[in-house]
Amino acid sequence: MKKILIIEDEAIISFGYRLQLEQMGFEVMGTARSSEEAEAILKQDRPDVIIMDVYLKGDKNGLELAREIHRTDPIPVVFLTASTKPDIVEGIRAMKGCHYLLKPIDPDSLNNVLHRMLVAHG
Numbered sequence: 380m381k382k383i384l385i386i387e388d389e390a391i392i393s394f395g396y397r398l399q400l401e402q403m404g405f406e407v408m409g410t411a412r413s414s415e416e417a418e419a420i421l422k423q424d425r426p427d428v429i430i431m432d433v434y435l436k437g438d439k440n441g442l443e444l445a446r447e448i449h450r451t452d453p454i455p456v457v458f459l460t461a462s463t464k465p466d467i468v469e470g471i472r473a474m475k476g477c478h479y480l481l482k483p484i485d486p487d488s489l490n491n492v493l494h495r496m497l498v499a500h501g
Contacts (some may be wrong), residue, residue, distance in 0.1 A: 381497055382408040384426035386417045386444070387459075388436045396430060396459070396484075403490050413437030414444045426454060428496055433460040433467055442470045445477060455496040459484055476500060 383405050387393040393410045400407050408426055411417035414437035417429075429448070433441040445456045458471050458479040471479045478492050 380404065380406045381427040381493075382406045382424070383493075384408055384417070384420060384429045385410040386412075386414075386429060386431040386435065386441065388412045388432060388434070392432075399484075399486050399489065400430075403486070403493075405493070414439035417444060421448065425452065427500075428493055429454055429456045431456055431458055433458055433462055433471075442467070442474075445474060449474065449476065453500070455500045457489070457492055457496065459489075 383400055385393050385396050385407060387396065387410065390412065397407045397410065408424055409420045411420055414435050431441045431445065435441055435444065439447065441458060448454055453476050456477045458477065459482055460467065460479055461482040463481070471477050478496060480488055480492060
């Protein structure tokens with residue numbers, strides 16, 4: 380079973396993602412509400428995919444955290460965001476192994492993106 384880490388600062392949204400992902404057959408290995416919590420989880424275990432909001436609590440936003448993670452491990456990242464700001468969209472597109480979906484998230488679209496990323500990244 381493929382493991383997913385959810386990084387989302389809103390607990391109710393994170394809980395909704397967890398339910399959807401488990402219904403799709405994924406294992407949610409954990410949830411983090413800040414960049415610091417995410418870094419602590421990543422020191423203990425490696426997910427197959429990370430689902431992350433662009434805006435996080437903590438000292439890093441999602442783009443900064445993804446860049447830091449990718450310096451040592453190219454874990455695929457799916458950003459779930461409401462932002463259509465050009466700098467955010469271009470920042471995501473510029474990172475290899477990253478994709479984004481606009482909120483509200485369609486579960487079928489999320490499932491398709493996750494499966495494509497898992498196939499592309501082994």
